[in-house]
């Protein structure tokens with residue numbers, strides 16, 4: 090069982106943006122969801138853990154590896170699928186994986202061939218192994234991305250916003266693959282898509298403006314909102330008034346009209362109905378910005 094400990098990591102970019110503000114987390118094997126809006130600092134945290142950039146202060150360890158001071162050690166046990174996985178255009182899936190396996194130091198030809206076949210089967214692309222990766226769909230490319238991240242038996246796998254741009258079928262196939270992988274290692278799934286976390290993760294954190302604003306299980310977070318979320322269909326012109334009178338946690342267009350969710354300790358009058366809270370309510374109530382009105 091691996092343990093990743095992140096202690097008080099901070100990072101301010103030269104333009105003054107504080108992308109990490111005293112971030113502390115502890116993770117064990119399984120799928121961990123890191124949820125946050127655009128610009129929250131997720132990629133900065135993922136890239137720091139992947140030893141691609143440095144923090145200003147704080148520490149991080151994976152079992153006995155000091156990540157910030159032993160980057161070479163960490164890279165040996167890391168699988169990383171970056172936000173933009175640049176695939177080599179005109180080579181086949183098999184060639185690509187073989188190439189990366191060589192780069193990762195698997196020099197024995199028959200061992201490498203066996204591994205590449207195993208990975209192609211695992212990500213369900215064995216039949217497509219001789220096809221050019223360039224012609225793959227977004228979902229197939231992401232599965233190649235996971236296959237390459239698995240080379241070298243990683244203890245920690247980081248996937249940064251992997252489902253953006255996938256259609257529902259591809260997204261489901263990708264979820265199944267990740268869930269399978271996540272049984273044996275620590276997987277951090279960084280995403281702004283609430284469904285990714287709801288489907289896959291037993292533990293999660295929500296990040297906003299560089300800070301961890303929630304850390305725990307999705308179900309506990311939802312439990313905290315029980316009997317406190319109410320919804321109502323309103324007119325667009327009334328939104329500002331509702332925002333003054335209630336704590337709006339989300340605003341979604343349904344059939345062209347805003348459907349608002351509010352947080353309230355008591356049942357408000359005037360047509361609000363109580364709803365079973367969901368992870369989206371958790372997300373919006375934790376990051377709570379006025380952007381719901383824009």
Ligand SMILES: Nc1ncnc2c1ncn2[C@@H]1O[C@H](COP(=O)(O)OP(=O)(O)OP(=O)(O)O)[C@@H](O)[C@H]1O
Pocket residue numbers: 102103104106107108125126127128129130131132133134281
């Ligand atoms: N190299 C950089 N120089 C200056 N500012 C940066 C740099 N990289 C990121 N930032 C800023 O730091 C903040 C956090 O960015 P980061 O990419 O870590 O967030 P994120 O949660 O991954 O967002 P996204 O979902 O958009 O990728 C943002 O305000 C971003 O503009």
